[in-house]
Amino acid sequence: MQMFINALATAAILAPAAVAFTLIFTLFRYANFAAGGFVTVGAFAAWTLNAPLGLPLWAGGVGAMGVCAGAVALSDRVVFRPLRGRSGGTLLLVSIALSFVIENIIRFCFGAQVKGFDLPLTGPMVFAGLRVPKETVWVISISLIATLAVGALLTFTPIGRALRAVADNASLANVRGLPVPGVEAFGVIVAGALFGLSGTLVGVDLAIDPNLNWAIAIPVIAAAIVGGLGSPLGAAIGAVVIGLAEELTAAHFSPTYKGAVGFVVIALVLLLRPQGLLGTKVERK
Template sequence: MSITEKAHRRSSRSLKALFGVLFATIVLGVTLAGGMSPATAAETPTPAPAPTEESDFTNTYSIGGVLRNGDEVLEGVDITVEGDGFSETATSDEAGEWEVVVPGKAEYTVTLEVSTLPDGVELRNPDAASSVVTADQWLTTSITRSFPMGEDTRETTGFGAQLLQRLVSGLNFGLLIALAAIGITLIFGTTGLNNFAHGEMVTFGAIVAWIFAVLLGVNIFVAMAIALVFGGAFGWVQDALLWKPLRRKGVKLVQAMIVSIGLAIVLRYLYLYFIGGETKAMNVGLSEAVQLGPVRITVASIISMVISVVVLVLVGLFLTRTRIGKATRAVSDNPSLAAASGIDVDRIIRIVWVIAGALAALAGVMLALYRQVSWDMGFQILLLMFAAVTLGGLGSAYGALVGSIVVGLFVELSTLFIPADLKYAAALVVLILVLLVRPQGILGRRERIG
C-alpha cells in the first residue's frame, strides 16, 4: 500500500470520527429538546385577531407625559397640543399624567400653560414652556414630553470621581475575564487547542446559577457552588466524549479548532431554545449600592471581586505548590518529556478541562451578577478573553491574569473619552499595539523559529 493511500485512509478515518461526534451532538440536542421543551413551545399560541375598523389600535398616536416638581406630582396643569390643523388641551390628573391623542404622524407644538401651575412652582427653564414634535420623531405610536420644574438639584460628578469609578469597574470586569481566561490558557498550554466554545461554558454556569437561585429560590452562594460542580462536570464530559477521542484519532489543531467553533454554535442556540432570547434578571438581593467615598458600587460587585481574588490566588497556589499543578506545568512545557517522565498526560488534560469548566462557570455567575443573564453572554466577551490570553502571553496563567486586568481597565476607562459602544473595539486595538511591540505578550517567552 502506497504512502498516499495510507494518508487517504487516515484522513477518511478522521473525517468519520468528526462526523460521528457532530452526529452524536445533534442526537443529544434532539433528545434533550424532546424531554425538556420550553414553556413557549409547549402549546401552539392562538393567533391574535386582526384589528377591525372599530378597533384600529395601530393608527392611534398620542403625546403625553408626567408633570413633577421633585417628588411632588402636579395635578390640574393644562398642556396644549396643536399642529396640522389640530388643537387640543389636556389636564394632568392626580398622578401628574397627561395625554393627547393626535390624528396621525405630523409636526405638533406642545405647550405647557404656565398660568395653570400651582403657586410657588416654576419651570426650571422659563423659555422651555413649548416643545416641538417633528414628523420624523414618530418611531412608535406614542411620544413623551417632559417639562422639568424647580431648581436642578442633581449632583454633578467631577472627572476625578468618574476616573475612580471607572477604575473600580474595570478592575471588577478584569477579574471576571481572568477567571475564564485562565481556563482558556490552561487548555491551550496542555493541548494546543484554542477553544472557541469557552464562551458557552461561561454562559452555562450563568444559566445554572439563574435556574437554581431565581427559579428554584436557592441561596445564591449555594447556587454558585452548584454551578461550579456542574461547570466542572461539563468540562469533564466535553473532554471524555469529544476532545480525547479526537486526540487519539490524531486530528490536527486546525480541525479541532473548527470543531470547537461548531460546538459553540450548537450550544449557543440550544441555550436560546431553552431559555429564550430575552435578558434574565439575576434578582438575588445583592443589588443594593454602597457608597465608598466617590465610588458607588453594588454589594454583588464587592462579593464578586472578593471571590475572584480568592479563587485566582488558590489557582496560583494549585499550579505552584501541588503535585498535579506541577505536572500540569510540565505537560504545558513539553508533553512528550512529561509522558516519558511517567506523567499521565491524558489524566492531567482531563483535570485541566474540569478546572477550566469550573472557572468558566464561576465567571459566568459573576458576570450574571454584574450584567444579568442572556443566551449569548459568553460569546459577547469571548474576544476579550482571547485578547487577555494573547496580551498576557499564550500558555501563561499569570499572563492571562495580567492581560485580563489590562483589558478590563482599558474597556472601562475608555468610556471616559469614547462612546461606550466602542469600548470593546478599543481593547482589541490595544492588543494589536502591544503585540506590535512585544509579539510574545506581556509575560510570554520568546521562542526560536527555525
C-alpha cells in the same frame, strides 16, 4: 479612581475564564473559542439553581462550577480528544462551531428571554466620594481568591507541578511516569469550574441571556492573550488591562466602540510582541 474600581469589577468577571482559557491552551495548544459558550452555560446553570429552584446564590455558583466542569470534560472527551494532533486552526474552527451549538442549545431550552438572579438590587457604599456597589466587593474578592487559589494549586501542589510538566512536554512527562491522561482530565475539570465561576459572576453583574456567548468570549480571549497565554497571574493581569481599556474607551471615546477594544488590544500586542506574546516562543509543530 472610580474608573479603576469599575475596571477591576469588569476584570474580576473575566479573570477566572481567562485563566481557564490559558490552562486549556497550555495543556492542549489550541485556542478554545467555546469559552464564551461555557461561561454562558455556567450563568444559566447558576440561574436555574437560584431562581426556579430557590437555592441560595452561593449554592447556585457551586452547582454552576460543577455543571461547567462536566460540560467542558464532556466536550473534551467527545469533540476535542479525537482531534488531538490536528492543526490549531482546525481545532479553533471546531471550537467556534461548538460555541454556536452550545449557544443554540441554551436558546432552544431556555428561550431568548432575559433572566436575572434572585438578588435584591441595592445602592452602593460610599467611601470618600467613591461609590462601591456591595456586589462588586463580593465579585472582586471571590474572583481574586479563586485566581490566587488556582495559582497556588499550580505552583505548590504535586498535582499542579505534574500539570505544568504535562503542559511543558507531555511525552517527556509520560516517560517520567506521570499519569498524563489523569493530569489532563484534572486540568480540564479545573478549567471547567473556573468557567462556571465566571458564569455566576457574569450573572450577578449582567442580564443572563444566550447572546452572552460572543460578548464574553472576545474580552476573555483578549485578556488571556495580553497575559501571555502562560500563567494564571498573566491572565488575571490581562483581564485588568482589558477592563481598563474598555472603561477608558467608553469614558473618553465612544461606548459603541467598546466591542472593538478586545481586538485592538490583541492586534497591538501581536504587533509589538509578534514572537509569541509570552516572551518565549510557543512550539507548535
